[in-house]
Amino acid sequence: MADTKLTANPTLDGVALKKNTEKHESILKDVWEGVYSNKAAFVSLCFIILLAVIAIVTKLFPQVLPYDPNLQNLSQALLPPSLEHWCGTDQQGRDILTRILTGTQISLTVGFAAVAISLVTGVLLGSIAGYRGGATDTIIMRCMDMMLAIPSILLAIAIMAALGKGVEKAVIAIGLVAIPEYARIVRSEILSIKESDYVAAARIIGDTDFQIILRHILPNVLPSIIVRATLGVSMAILDTAALGFLGLGVQPPLAEWGDMLGRGRADIFRAPWLMTFPGLAIMLTVLAFNLLGNGIRDGLDPKTRKR
Amino acid sequence: MLKYILKRILMVIPVLLGVSVIIFLITRVLAPDPAPVVLGEHATQEAMAAWRVEHGLADPIWLQFVNFIGNAVQGDLGTSYYTHQPVTREIAARFPATAELAICAIIVAALIGIALGVIAAVRKNKAADHASMLVALVGVSMPIFWSGILLIILFAGILHVLPSNGRVAPMLEPSGGTRFFIIDTLMSGDMEAFRDVLRHLILPTLALSLYSMAIITRMTRSSMLDTLNEDYIRTARAKGLKQRVVNIRHALRNAMLPVSTVIGLQFGSLLGGALLTETVFSWPGIGKFAVDSVLKSDFPVVQGVVLLVAVIFVFMNLAVDIIYAFLDPKIKYGNKEEG
Numbered sequence: 231m232a233d234t235k236l237t238a239n240p241t242l243d244g245v246a247l248k249k250n251t252e253k254h255e256s257i258l259k260d261v262w263e264g265v266y267s268n269k270a271a272f273v274s275l276c277f278i279i280l281l282a283v284i285a286i287v288t289k290l291f292p293q294v295l296p297y298d299p300n301l302q303n304l305s306q307a308l309l310p311p312s313l314e315h316w317c318g319t320d321q322q323g324r325d326i327l328t329r330i331l332t333g334t335q336i337s338l339t340v341g342f343a344a345v346a347i348s349l350v351t352g353v354l355l356g357s358i359a360g361y362r363g364g365a366t367d368t369i370i371m372r373c374m375d376m377m378l379a380i381p382s383i384l385l386a387i388a389i390m391a392a393l394g395k396g397v398e399k400a401v402i403a404i405g406l407v408a409i410p411e412y413a414r415i416v417r418s419e420i421l422s423i424k425e426s427d428y429v430a431a432a433r434i435i436g437d438t439d440f441q442i443i444l445r446h447i448l449p450n451v452l453p454s455i456i457v458r459a460t461l462g463v464s465m466a467i468l469d470t471a472a473l474g475f476l477g478l479g480v481q482p483p484l485a486e487w488g489d490m491l492g493r494g495r496a497d498i499f500r501a502p503w504l505m506t507f508p509g510l511a512i513m514l515t516v517l518a519f520n521l522l523g524n525g526i527r528d529g530l531d532p533k534t535r536k537r
Numbered sequence: 538m539l540k541y542i543l544k545r546i547l548m549v550i551p552v553l554l555g556v557s558v559i560i561f562l563i564t565r566v567l568a569p570d571p572a573p574v575v576l577g578e579h580a581t582q583e584a585m586a587a588w589r590v591e592h593g594l595a596d597p598i599w600l601q602f603v604n605f606i607g608n609a610v611q612g613d614l615g616t617s618y619y620t621h622q623p624v625t626r627e628i629a630a631r632f633p634a635t636a637e638l639a640i641c642a643i644i645v646a647a648l649i650g651i652a653l654g655v656i657a658a659v660r661k662n663k664a665a666d667h668a669s670m671l672v673a674l675v676g677v678s679m680p681i682f683w684s685g686i687l688l689i690i691l692f693a694g695i696l697h698v699l700p701s702n703g704r705v706a707p708m709l710e711p712s713g714g715t716r717f718f719i720i721d722t723l724m725s726g727d728m729e730a731f732r733d734v735l736r737h738l739i740l741p742t743l744a745l746s747l748y749s750m751a752i753i754t755r756m757t758r759s760s761m762l763d764t765l766n767e768d769y770i771r772t773a774r775a776k777g778l779k780q781r782v783v784n785i786r787h788a789l790r791n792a793m794l795p796v797s798t799v800i801g802l803q804f805g806s807l808l809g810g811a812l813l814t815e816t817v818f819s820w821p822g823i824g825k826f827a828v829d830s831v832l833k834s835d836f837p838v839v840q841g842v843v844l845l846v847a848v849i850f851v852f853m854n855l856a857v858d859i860i861y862a863f864l865d866p867k868i869k870y871g872n873k874e875e876g
Contacts, residue, residue, distance in 0.1 A: 372551060372552070373555065375552050375555075376552055376555030376556050377559065379555075379847040379850050380559065380560070380843055380846065381806060381808060381809025381810075381812075381850070382809065383809045383810075383812060383813070384809055384827065384843060384846060387812070387827075387831050388563045388564065388839060388843065389563055389567070391563075391564075391831040391832070391839070392564065392567035393567065471680050471682075472680065472681075472813055475680075475682050475813070476812075476816060476828055476832075477832065478831070478832075491680075491682065495817075498689060498690060499694040502690045502694065505683070505686050505690070506687075506690075509680065509683035509686065512683065513675075513678050513680065513683065516678040517675070517678040520674060520677060521674070
């Protein structure tokens, strides 16, 4: 719609709007170039795709797994890693590798879903605060400051204690605690963008506040949000594992990496593999999202690319 | 400047009030009734009702909140549902353990982080840079509890050289004093206990410091790289000063400003990490106490710990801002100076 008006009014305002639209299209190209040109980021992306495939396949076709992730077999308890059980077995005789593969479902689901919650809410609150300014800005940002004053993991633990165990509750707890960071990023970006030529141009041609935020401001904030969201998934996965480790995560017998680590603590010296492999799975996944985030940031920020 | 500091101190009040509202909503409105958890599933309805009255949980929510805030302002955070001791006393008994661990962790994180960051910047794009950045990357990607577990497996389980839990061997525990065991054992001159305290501190300190160390390494490297490109560094080199003198006396000193901010902010976030580290190492601090209390629905304790951590966090931020304002002549506060 903005483009139609643009052809009708080929003025300075139109030029500003056109430049802005072209910029939006180049963001995805920059992201891809950043990832493709950075070996570590590209390998990480492949690893994350592999994890996603594992999560989907183990959910839809559990028969491909070598063992049942939840079937207890006490005669096979605490077996060390072998050709038969590559990562050993746990106290209930369940194959650890199978449980790690199944655990991908929860880690990725919580990671992405929690980021979706914090991203949508944070972007919305940050946009309103930055665009409206004044008392609205003060109220929203002071609320964000209050949430930031409590360490996120402590807040997530308190929320989980109140809501009880469960995947969807972990998503809510982890999603809620990350909202202030997105709100802050978006607000500060909007403060610098809202006085620019193309926003003034959009205002002149009669766009409403909502249209301006959606069409002109948010696409410009997108680079910072993409980077933050990628790193946010890694933080969400770490938080999920931390909740699981403390016994506040999923309901047994669901396989979740943090929960597996927490349950292995009693046999830390007798069966160290109980804790080594789930921990490795968490670290590699988090590392992959961090490296991917770095690659995307390099692609979107020419200053970082040089360095 | 004084006006700015006063304004910032006054702004702490609404933030802490807000934190109280958030934690009150979570523990008293969202959370289920703690009576069956505390009294057990077999408690009678009458017993539970009497217990709720005794702990003020039968009052209307608004009255509970007013009482909570009114008491908190006077330093009364209620009593634990289990130990029946004042929460402030319970926290005060455990806080030195957490503070000692967090202080050691931030010192280790700062020393190693700054050293790695400087090496990475000075040897940019060389093996030392890549190695430092790899350590930093692993540091931010490793779950804090997993690094603790790996350290326990290696140093306590395989090598048998360091203890895996507690602050000190029970028979060597110093009595009274500050409850900061390093200080207490030094003051009493008990070197055996002092050595034991240090041995107990090593693994949790390393585990807790890893994340902050990684952040400080990255920040130091980036800040040093910016500084090394400045004109005054070229001038210093042109004057014929030794490379080491230029790097340390000129570059690092100027690069320290943003790094010191990060160190200050990391201290606050270390308290969050302490929750997990203390659980892994059975460290008797407020972190483990908070986790245990959450699991037992001992909400007055949870409220107390969250408030304490928030107070520390807010005042650390405040201190960082004020120190920053003093250190950086470019930053001016107040309306007149801004213009």
